[in-house]
Amino acid sequence: MLSVAEENYIKCIFKKSERSLAAVSTNAIAEAMQTKAASVTDMLKRLSEKELLHYKKYKGVRLTAAGNEVAKQLVRKHRLWEVFLVEKLDFSWDEVHDIAEELEHISSDELTEKLDKFLGYPKYDPHGDPIPDQEGNIKYRSKVTLKELEVGETGHVVGVRDSSATFLQYLDEVRITLGSTLTLRNRFAFDGSVQIELADGRALVLSEQVAKNLYITVNS
Amino acid sequence: MLSVAEENYIKCIFKKSERSLAAVSTNAIAEAMQTKAASVTDMLKRLSEKELLHYKKYKGVRLTAAGNEVAKQLVRKHRLWEVFLVEKLDFSWDEVHDIAEELEHISSDELTEKLDKFLGYPKYDPHGDPIPDQEGNIKYRSKVTLKELEVGETGHVVGVRDSSATFLQYLDEVRITLGSTLTLRNRFAFDGSVQIELADGRALVLSEQVAKNLYITVNS
DNA sequence: TTCCTAATTTAGTCCCACCTAAAAGAAGTG
DNA sequence: CACTTCTTTTAGGTGGGACTAAATTAGGAA
The missing domain is CATH 1.10.10.10 (Winged helix-like DNA-binding domain superfamily/Winged helix DNA-binding domain)
Known part of the structure; x- marks a missing residue:
């Protein structure tokens, strides 16, 4: 223990x-x-x-292998609880980290497995990070930051690198969510900012800071 | 803190x-x-x-008043989590106590209120004990033990006095659950055991030990 | 190689929550 | 009242997890 x-x-x-x-x-x-x-x-x-x-x-x-095992189970619990908080209790994604930080230390394995089942065996948490399975296997997704995308490429948002509350609130503000589809339209060398177009037709200019913290996957 | x-x-x-x-x-x-x-x-x-x-x-x-407040919030959280574990995660009522004992220490008030809402503002936990409201008010139910019931009286099970796993498992075994309706048919002076009849017509003899640990409410 | 600086470890404290052993209070009995 | 017994408190100690201050080591610069 x-x-x-x-x-x-x-x-x-x-x-x-x-x-x-x-x-x-x-x-x-x-x-x-x-x-x-x-x-x-x-x-x-x-x-x-x-x-x-x-x-x-x-x-x-x-x-050690044992240490890794412990860590992965903690990550598993943390991310499952985050899904629970967002999907079932209606928290927004920027509020759940600290609470999950406490919940992840609840020890019952049976609880973890029943929670997983209750949530429908989710693969990703509300920030787009993969949830380790019961054996601790983690399926990493190939993803790039928005900054690395080519002009003209389309992809969708699968995660954030910086999950600070301020950043997540910013995304809420401009209505970018996990799963949003976007196309890179323009890159401004001047300050590294980028222009994107969203699925609903909105055009937005995002700062380099933002572009570096948004993970995009091109296919899938 | x-x-x-x-x-x-x-x-x-x-x-x-x-x-x-x-x-x-x-x-x-x-x-x-x-x-x-x-x-x-x-x-x-x-x-x-x-x-x-x-x-x-x-x-x-x-x-003190402050101490009482702390205690009632803990009881509130404990019982809400027990409802969650039984109703949503499919635990049986004898398994939830220890897990709730850990969960009750999670500090977020917002979590407690959202959990309460998610569960539909339950009034009683899976053992029949009342859940304090947000202000800490507890609605105690008038109840007697089965041992104190009069022969011929009908009531239903609203709680248990001893919530040990062995007792709860016993109740599962004989298919008595919270809310079961029963009528006291006979009382045996010899060993204090009682004979009851359940709503489905089954007749059971319960030991004095059991009769003392089952809470019954006659009206409501 | 020697020296300097930054990183790291050791040594010595502190608080929390427990322990054992021993002292002291409470309360009933002859 | 004095005694006994049980309960409770005090005194002193332990390990976990933090701290500060001082010593040590690694690794690059001269």
Whole structure:
């Protein structure tokens, strides 16, 4: 049985490892967890003791297979709860993160499986991120940011890179949602902003900042 | 912000106060919380510091208005989650207590209210206990145990006194559920057992033990 | 190679929530 | 009243998870 703090460290390290494939540094964890490096070192020793990660002084850490398993189950629970909050309880997608952050620590496996069934075995959460299955397999979708799209290409929105409340509220404001279909019409070299056309015919100019944070998939 | 441990103590004291109206003793709390009296004294001082209860050495404790409020919100959340687990996720009533025990500590008030709405504002939980409303008002139902019913009287099952898994499983076994209508047909002085007749015509003999743990309401 | 700087770890505290052992109060009994 | 017994509190200690301040190490620059 892991404590909430331990689970949060595991999840944090998992997230950092997802792309970088290098060992995760103490400082990076400290920053992400809003705590001090000394506290992180403490925790790393404990988690290493429990064989959830490999720890060598000054060398950063990587999760063990067991640690990875724990992390993926947490991500699974987090994303399932987010679906529940948005689809069943009518929360908007920018409100659900913090609540799911608490709900993901509820331990019952049976609860997770029944929730999954109740929700109809969803594949993606409200932000477009894939939900790991019971065995922890994650189906990543090939996707590019809107910034990387070619002029003239059409795709649809499958996720956000920055899921801060302010960004999500901005998207609500301009009525871009998950699944929105859009075509890149123009790219302005001046400031990196892009002009898009939505399925309903609306034309919008989005800043480079926005274009970098919107994930698009071209086929599917 | 209260810790999970603090909340559990508050709820425990609340439950003890519900019937007895006397101050709750340190030992009673220790027993209910599966801990030692010394630990309880520790916690009582902290909670008293936070003005959640009145504490005088050797005199037992009572919750303050603020403490009562906290307790009732916890009970509200616990029972709403139990309804969710049984009605939506298809758990049976003997499985939900421990999970609800974790879920009740999720802090978001907005979550509680949206859950309440999603469930259709239920008044009673799966064990027949009343769910406090948003302001903390609890509508107690007048009820008697089956043991106290008069021969010939008809009523229906509105709750259980002992909600242990074994008792609830027993009830499932003999197909008595919340809302079952029954008539007391006979009382055996020898061992205190009772004979009842159910709405579907089945006649059953229940031990005194069972009769004492089934709550019945005659009208309504 | 040596030095410097940034990253990391160690050492020493703190608070929370528990523990054991021992002291002290409450309350009934002869 | 004095005694006994049970309950409760105090005193002192532990591990988890955080902190600050000081020491150590890694790794690049001179």
